[in-house]
Amino acid sequence: MLLHDALIVDGSGAPAWRGDVLLDGGRIAALGAALPVAADVPRRDCAGLALAPGFIDAHSHDDAALIATPAMHPKLSQGVTTVVTGNCGISLAPLATPDPPPPLNLLAREQFRHASFAAWRDAVDAARPAVNAVGLVGHTALRLRCMADPGRPATAAEREAMAALLDEAMRDGAAGLSSGTFYAPAAAADGAELLALARVAARHGGVYAVHLRDEMAGVLDAIQEAADCAHAAGLPLVISHHKCAGRAQWGRSLQTLALIERLAERQALGLDVYPYLAGSTVLREDLADGLTPIRLTWSEAHPELAGRWLADIARDWGCREPEAVVRLQPGGACYFQMCEADVDRILTHPLAMIGSDGLPHDRFPHPRLWGAFPRVWAHYGRERGLLTLEQAVHKMTGLTAQRFGLRDRGLLRAGAAADLVLFDPARLADRSDYGDPCVPADGLAAVWVNGALALDGRTPQARAGRVLARTTPAAG
Template sequence: AAQPTPAEQDAMERMLDDALAAGAVGFSTGLAYQPGGAAQPPELEGLARVAAARGAMHTSHIRNEGDDVEAAVDEVLSVGRNTGCATVLSHHKCMLPRNWGKSRATLANIDRARGEGVDVALDIYPYPGSSTILIPERAEIIDDIRITWSTPHPECGGEYLSDIAARWGCDKTTAARRLCPAGAIYFAMDEGEVQRIFRHERCMVGSDGLPNDAHPHPRLWGSFTRVLGRYVREARLLTLEEAVAKMTALPANVFGLAGRGQLVEGAWADIVVFDADTVEDRATWEAPTLASAGVEHVLVNGCQVHPAAPGAARPGRILRREAMAPAEPGPAR
């Protein structure tokens, strides 16, 4: 693929610098998708140097999450190592059974980079299925693929690709091409590996949710309560306080959101009141938009938004990057 000319690279870097000066937290790359997949290390490192000079970050959907996942992680770590730019690996995973277990190596490489001074964090959503656009090239290598939406065939939302192909009398690749443009859920991850990644001390929780899909992944409605109910209360992977920090203080610190993520005097009052004994996700693969249970109140900037009062104002604010001092340890609340 063609690489940017010096003038094009300079234009990108100036645009990025302008955005960072306005308070953007950093820049993101989607190396697994086009046209982002055309970007090579010199282009990425040029942008990362601009971000590093502003104390900002690079978040990346790495180039490959299957057979080449280790090399893909190392590529992004090298950008951080060579430029001093803080780095986040978005929704880290290892797809396909033959690659399950590779997170032991990828997490070790992340820790090695951290030991060399690279500022690295990552995030997960707590499910063994991923979701993105429907990619026909995956049709024959992943057994279970569920369609979330389809422009030419909206009636197929929620169905499995294999069932659609059988009904149409064709192979799964042909069916996928007929469905496109479309979205899908890919069941190609190992729950044990998801949990291993989740336990890493620099791993945050994120939903990566897609709210407009006709039959979406349940992660938008269930990620955080799933962690609290299944990973904390049931599996006891972490303490409640550790898990809450992965959703609040850690991301606020990583993304430079001053005054957020802590219950301290003078901070913005973003507060969730939940019952630790009953909180749980209710959204399922079959009913993905069911609300969670056990969440009693949600406040944004000190204003109650759940339960929502009729006609209530929306108190949200645009968040801009600000330098944050390390949090002082204090009593659990």
């Protein structure tokens, strides 16, 4: 297939140029101006459109969605061709349980049946998903597998058991370790426990992705804790969905980014961010502070209330918001915790790549599930001028591939895997919002995954994704 006369945005951040790209055998065979090809080679006219590497979602919770809904329409429809799973300490493997506690219940409960990373990998590949996957192993999943009581630090024997499972997963293709000490099942973990596991991932050239212990008042100490662990273990750190959460923290990105820059001088470090002012996670009483607007995304006790504001529910019930949270459990919500200046500052930082943090199993999800990647260019680039097209694409492709050691993804170059997205830079835009969150993006012309046409306009085509192993050690 010859993609002819496209604006080529190669993912490196270099200036775009107009030319042709030849695909052959699942890879990019050649790039150039007016490439000579045989007359029988199929040709697609790309005049007026931009051609970029397929977007890489640095932070997803698609572990179960890849198996249960392998068409992966929320991601494919916005140009995503690879998702990084297992974030925030939450991974399906290696854990088999019928009743996963929060926050593991953000994933599909019935999918917790994979006792090894290899079993999860094989289940994903058997489902033939429309996009590729990169798998992290969640520290919380390891704790629940190896500890009867997660409310304390692990013993030496429990650390060894977790390390053995992680070592097996890394040998079977996992990309690294993730942790989420913000959440109760992992909050009691001490530095010795996290360091022991980080060292295992480091031996295999992996990465350590961290949902910080505190994104509010203690955010600076939490960044330092994560960085010290990664530095001592000798592996790259990714700070997940970096934010300054809560009104009392607004403006503190000036401090957090300054600290991150200092730390990046001594160690390999990056961060991911989603382009919205609200986050989304499980329902927590401590976050219902009466100051933060909270919108319910799901509730097992009251599924009919998904999409409503917590304040309105509490008013209807004649109770305070924390009491309403208890009555709605288990459930999830969007928390409008961030300010625009902080999100602008973090998202445009050179170390920041893009992750949706979308939750595909929510009844009424955060709009980032369907719209995060088009929004980066449409809102922060084209509308507000905070990013060039080349910068926006780099944050969604080349930078992420480098961080996760995906040597043959994220760049348009000869020999690279043919994951591509073709779009109209004047029209690409997210259409999902908090009131109507499951709307596909506009402006996408086509998506290829491993050389196969996966989406043509809004019409799904071949499903050619698979679980990817690292091709190089994760980079800084």
